[in-house]
Amino acid sequence: MEMKLFCETATKIPVFQYDFGDKGPEILIIGGVHGDEPEGIVAARGVLQKAVQDFRFALKLCLIPEFNVEGILNKVRGNSRGVDLNRNLPTKDWSPKAATPRYHPGPEACSEPENQALVQLLKSRNFKFIVSLHSWNPMLNVNGNCQPEVDILHQLTGYAIEPDIGYPTPGSLGTYAGKELEIPTLTYEVQRELEFGEINRVHVPALWQMLAACEKR
Numbered sequence: 001m002e003m004k005l006f007c008e009t010a011t012k013i014p015v016f017q018y019d020f021g022d023k024g025p026e027i028l029i030i031g032g033v034h035g036d037e038p039e040g041i042v043a044a045r046g047v048l049q050k051a052v053q054d055f056r057f058a059l060k061l062c063l064i065p066e067f068n069v070e071g072i073l074n075k076v077r078g079n080s081r082g083v084d085l086n087r088n089l090p091t092k093d094w095s096p097k098a099a100t101p102r103y104h105p106g107p108e109a110c111s112e113p114e115n116q117a118l119v120q121l122l123k124s125r126n127f128k129f130i131v132s133l134h135s136w137n138p139m140l141n142v143n144g145n146c147q148p149e150v151d152i153l154h155q156l157t158g159y160a161i162e163p164d165i166g167y168p169t170p171g172s173l174g175t176y177a178g179k180e181l182e183i184p185t186l187t188y189e190v191q192r193e194l195e196f197g198e199i200n201r202v203h204v205p206a207l208w209q210m211l212a213a214c215e216k217r
Contacts, residue, residue: 001018001019001020001051001052001055002018002019003016003017003018004016004017004018004019005017006064006117006121007113007114007116007117008113009069009070009079009080009113009114010070010079010080010081010112010113011070011080013069013070013073014069015064015066015067015069015114015117016064016066017062017063017064017121018048018051018052018062018063018064018065019060019061019062019063020051020055020057020059020060020061020063021055021057021058021059021060021061022060023058023060024057024058024059024060024215025059025060025128025129025214025215025216025217026059026060026061026062026125026126026127026128027059027060027061027062027127027128027129027130027131027211027214027217028061028062028063028064028121028122028125028127028129028130028131029044029047029061029062029063029064029065029130029131029132029133029207030044030064030065030067030118030130030131030132030133030173031043031044031045031064031065031066031067031132031133032044032064032065032066032067032068032069032071032072032133033067033068033085033086033132033134033173034068034071034077034078034084034085034086034134035068035069035070035071035072035073035074035075035076035077035078035079036071036075036076036077037077037134037135037136037192038072038135038196039135039190039191039192039193039194039196039199040132040133040134040135040188040190041065041066041072041133042196042199042200043133043188043190043199043203043204043207044063044064044065044066044133045065046199046200046203046204046207047063047065047204047207047208048063048065050204050208051063057211057212057214057215058215059211059214059215061211062121062125062127067085067114067118068085068114071085077102078102078104079112079114081106081112082101082104083104083105083106083111083112084098084102084103084104084105084106084171085112085114085115086132086169086171086172086173087103087104087105087106087169087170087171087172088105088106088109088110088111088112088115088171089109089110089115089118089119089171089172089173089175089176090109090110090119090171090176091109091170091171091172091175091176091180092180093168093170093171093175094109094170094171095170095171096108105170105171109171118173122177122181122183127177127183128183128184128214128217129146129149129183129184129185129186129214129217130173130177130178130183130184130185130186131185131186131188131207131210132173132174132185132186132187132188133188133190134187134188134189134190135189135190135191135192135193135194136189136192137189137191137192138157138159138160138189138190138191139159139160139161139162139165139189140153140154140157140159140160140161140162140186140187140188140189141162141163141164141165141174141186141187141188141189142161142162142163142178142184142185142186142187143163143174143175143177143178143179143184143185143186143187144178144179144182144183144184144185145184146184146185146186148213149186149210149213149214150186152206152209152210152213153186153188153206153207153210156202156205156206156209157202157203157206159188159189165187165189172187173185173187174187188207190203
C-alpha cells in the first residue's frame with residue numbers, strides 16, 4: 001500500500017489517496033464526494049480497511065475514501081466554498097445554473113482543487129472502471145458497460161440497476177468519466193440512514209467481491 005497526497009483543498013486541508021497492487025487493470029473507488037452522505041464514506045473506509053489487511057487481487061486499486069474532506073468535516077454536501085463537487089466537473093453540458101443552492105456548480109467548470117486533481121488523475125492513469133460511493137435512494141446507477149461487476153452487487157445487495165438516476169446531472173462524474181471519457185462508471189447509492197454496521201456487513205463485502213470481477217477488465 002502507498003499513501004499519497006491527492007490534493008489540498010482551498011483551505012489547505014490534505015486529501016489522501018491509497019494505492020494497492022502493482023499489476024492488472026486500474027480501478028478507482030471514490031467516497032465522500034458529498035460530505036453529508038456518511039454511508040458512502042463508511043463503505044469506502046471499509047474497503048480501505050480490508051485492503052490494508054489483505055489485498056490479494058491482480059489489480060491496481062486507487063482509493064480516495066474522503067474526496068470532499070471539507071464537506072465531511074462540516075457535514076454538508078459541498079466543499080468550503082459551497083460547491084457541489086459532483087456538478088463541477090468539466091462536462092460538455094456543464095452549466096453555471098443550479099436548481100437550488102445545494103447543487104451549486106461553482107463559478108466555472110473544474111474551478112475546485114479537488115476536481116482539478118481528479119481530472120489530472122483520470123488523464124494520467126488508465127482506469128478501466130470507476131466506483132463512486134454515495135447515499136440516497138438505494139440503486140446502482142451505471143454509465144457505460146459496468147457488467148459483470150454491477151450484477152454481483154445487485155445479487156448481493158438487492159439494489160436495482162439503473163441506467164439513469166432520474167434527473168439531469170451536468171458536471172457529474174458519471175457524465176464526465178462514464179459518458180465522455182468512456183470509462184465505465186458506477187454511482188453506488190447506499191440507502192440513506194442505513195446503519196453503519198449493516199454497511200460493513202453487506203456492502204463492504206459486496207464491494208470486495210466486485211473487485212475480484214474487476215481483474216478481468
